[in-house]
Amino acid sequence: MRDKVWEQAEGLVNDYIQPNDLLTLVHSYLRDKQQESCYWQQLTLYSHWMAGGSSDSIYRLAAISELFMLALDIVDDLQDQDNVDKPWMVSPPSHTLNAVLGLLNCCYGELGRLKESEPFAIYPLLGEASRLAALSIEGQYRDISNAVESEEDYIIMVQQKSGSLIRLAMYFGLAVSPMSSPQLAVLDELASCLGIIAQLENDLRDVGRLDAKSDLLSRKKTLPVLYLLSYSEEDFPILQQYYEGALSKEKFLQHQDECLAFVEQSGCLQYGRAIQNLYIDRAHELFDLLEGVEEWKEKLRVMTIGERSPASEAASALLHPEGTED
Template sequence: MRSEIIEVMNELLDEYVKAEPLNALLKSFIADKAAEHSIWGDITEYSHRMLGGESPFIREIAALTELLILTLDIVDDVQDRDNMEKPWMRCPQEQTINAILAFLMGFMGKLGQLVEHSPQTVPMIQETARIVSRAIDGQHKDLLGHCVESEQDYIAVVQEKSGSLIRLACYMGGFDAPQSDAAAIRLMNELADCIGIMAQINNDVKDVQRYDLKNDLLHKKRTLPILYMLAHCDGKFPALKLFYEGNMSTEQFLRHKPECLAFVADSGCIEYCRIIQSLYYNRAEELFSKIPGRSPWKEKFRETTFASYALDS
């Protein structure tokens, strides 16, 4: 995350959060996020500039994207009870809830200010709410677990949960951009869903190869590689289906660590996921070629969002 984005985020907190202890807590959350390789603000700025935008407020818009994504990340961690090393997981939960509310109010207040400078972007507030609501729908289905029984279910949930975050960053970049018309937005939305799917598959492949508390298998999640393994485990690793059906405890399943990791490596689930990922990469390239864009911003957008998946296609 660029230093100027961090500066804007902290300035926003000073404007909207006057209580010093809460202000300091929120800034510690931002500092933690800033230490990561966060690309959300970059996606917003590159979307804006490749679509012909020259808004003097694009830095503020990019900071708002980072702020909202951080808020959703915090909510996700609180729900999943993982990433326990994060400051928002180490502090009392009631303080984290206040932090979430403060971030949301700051986001809404600042976005309202920016829209005042450009009345034609008033629909931006409603559309932003729709995109975030779509992401929440996907997250809730993911929490319920039973909503994913097939590859089609998985893709649908990932489009909502992960694709919506990319949509958000891109849509925020459309602020006052001359080429951000209805046709461009439709293309960007589908492209965002493709990027979200590729990114989630990548994460799920990594998660299934680890055998600690972050492993999706131990939480009985039904990700794309796990769906494949469940369909091919009979006779090869029956403990997996026994565990998922509730006929084996977590403690018993943990005793099968060597066999589980071997099955993950030999089942073909990783290769299968890479094939599916390559299909969405090809579709992303097709969509991207149809989107108007200025250099070097269009190239920067591609490099930041989905160019790396070409290595796996």
């Protein structure tokens, strides 16, 4: 399955980019991407098969999913200036940007071509892909411009930035399947939950480090960071001063041991994990509401949030006993 998708991705790139240095560059990015998980293609494939789809185009759509997300990952790394060892960060930025444009051109070109041969059953594929991509870009802009000031702002930003991409990857599979409209509404909420769960996992990892991927050093306002800032003025004012620009990075790093101790003792990790668990529980509820081929629904569940533990099922039963409303 994995090899089949990457074979399609390589062929698609060859179809749309002329043999030259740019094509060689894009293939080098693809080779690096193949070393990572196949999360995006699995979202596309499993969603399709869960919905009872059997399209001959599904591996091509899964390849488009991977290429689309690779392009956006590259842009994200350029904006954040992290993952510095990736080939697209080593290449001159002008070359990398051309590669991104080439990847996006491959995706939109192939979506247009597929529309001629596939009876898309739900929405116009190009229009929906563009809408969800634009929503994700808006969320990314809110993130990098530090527009987040509250938990509500954070949730909205993540729903746009991450949830929209998960919805898009699923949509690539669902657009050529017999999924019903009510089920699409369930999947919309599920995608938002999955985006928040995944983003919180990243944020909980990155709040406790002071290296190139540190959210604190980048002055990002993630949910754990917002929690820290709410207590910082009293318990660790140096963090507040750094975020306000009153303290340089060099001077802030002179207090890194104190900072890491503050993170550990503050309760921000426990708070973030508690919020994440709420969304995990809701995601399990939404999976239970989904109809379709049970085998692929469970594969999709395990891939994104894992199996529901007996403890989680017991807690859910206590919170929502049979015959009561939420």
